[in-house]
Amino acid sequence: MDGSTRDGTRISRLGISRRSALALAAAAPLILSSRTAFAADKLRIGKSVGTSFPFTGADLGLAKGIFASEGIDAEVSVFRGDGQMQQAMAAGAIDIGLGSGPGMGYAVKGVPGIAVAALAGEPRNMSLVVMKDGPIKSVDDLKGKRIGVTTAGSLTDWLTRKLSDGKGWGPHGIEIIPMGEMRTRLAAMKSGELVGSVNSIQETWNLVEQGQGRLLATFAEAVPDFHTHVIFAHRNLIEKNPELVRRFLRGWFKTAHYMRDNRADTVKFIASTMKISEKVIDESYDYELKMLSMDGAFNPKAIETIRYSLKDLGVLDRIPEAKELFMPGFAPVKL
Template sequence: MFNRPRRTTAGRFAIAIGLITLFAAPAVAADKVRAGTSGLALLWTFIDSGTKAGIWQKYGIEVERVALAGDAVMQQALTSGDIQFGFGSGPGMGYHSKGVPAIGVAAVAGPPYSFMITVVPKSPIRSADDLKGRRIGVTTAGSMTQWLVRELSRQKGWGPNGIIDLPMGAPRTQLVAMKAGELDGTVTTVETTATYEEQNEARGVLELGELVKDFHTHVLFARTELIDKNPDLVARFLKGWFATVAYMKANKTFAIKESAAAMKYSESSITKAMDAQFEMLSDDGRWNPKAIDKISSSLVELGILEKEPPRDKLYTDRFVPVTP
């Protein structure tokens, strides 16, 4: 009779460990990045939703979103290195010419369909024609909201100052000032306006999406040091973001639920705003030359720069192309 050699418990354990080591795939740690978001916007909640949906993980990235008060604060965070990426406004592209070591790497959104002019319920203001000489609250000096007010005034034939824009900070601060009679209206997002209307605190008067068709309302910025030293990470971050956009568009119910929970708004108010977000969102980040021209002129109008900068000071087409 053939006698098989007996294996000791220790021997069997060693073999098991060896098999696990042989067949197990090596664990690769995800790249951790901090992405700043400028101001309060429904769109920024997509970053966190992308994590919950497992999208960022597919590209080997772990994203920490950092909410910041506005473009100026976000650009400061990019300068200090506190964040590696920043989601800001089109006019924020001018900060690179002022020495900020970050530049636009992709267009995030086109026309400003997410913005409205809002007034208190009993206001006599009913249309754009009623806004001449009115005091309209905006977030900060040099902001996207300030430019929108000035552009509206210019298009109405009143010059850039035919409507008085007053930097007042956060939406809630502006609402308080409006109720106190210090403002005649404010520039707010569609979702914020919808929330005000549900609570009978204010009402929307004018959607600003038709105001300017060729524009990049939101832009993604990356630190130039990161672009130079780790372009692969920048490319993967862009893929992760646009995969997230595609997922949210394909799963609207999920998008509404997650954004409502993140912003602490009702799902009904987010529902009213979601289509506007989808309409303005870019699917691939391509740069629009006409939009770049409009942003260049806005930088001078807002006093961010003394003259229009060359295009390579505003953005790089290293990761996404320019639309022909």
């Protein structure tokens, strides 16, 4: 039964005064607000390169509050290629990585980052550029000609060999010349040392805009079943907090849908982030969006292509089993 203290304050059966109950009721919204404020989980995201249209989705999702809507406090870092990003993963410096399909081979080598979702399919964003007024008019004209790539054993090298093989010329039907940076390859094209170069679609459209180059083809037809980009997660994160991985993936694919449904805003944001003209990004947009995954599902045929590419590229000395390359159970992602 309720009773009274000497000063007349009523006491409940639980021994809590009316004054205390009112104070707790008044403080409840503040307590809930405080909990909400501290609910976001820190997640460190690494981009293997900064000059990638699809990877800029990480910056867009952060800026638009999409990751925040999934309770994620995202931090984005940029690296100089897959190797450096995977080193950061091994050092525990990042939790999530955005990298290339062939980067899946690092998991076989023991690096703790493993693919959990496909980010992009066939390589529509990799292209062949030739001089605007040069002698090459079609892909059929490339037999026996010299094409510039970044480095020997790189993705640009491998794609060119696949193109040559697909034309029935064998993997060496096109003479491949490793030349590093695009400006070096462009100089060689101008001098006639090269007839063309393998570039990102943005680099190619930039040359087109400058009146120097012409888009000959992308590699979508040469390698139709491929995962050009994938999403990696650290095995420790997968083991300790798989739900956080799933929340990140929901945020990522919400961002992918935003990119698809909001062309003008996406073009403006990515142009600003990549420091490239909006015209070049707009020209690239359709190529990029056609290959961008909306749910992260792995294509079994693409996984087979990547298995064999890992030995061809020298990433591994053997052809790995498919189960070594990715972690099932996270994709496809349902929004």
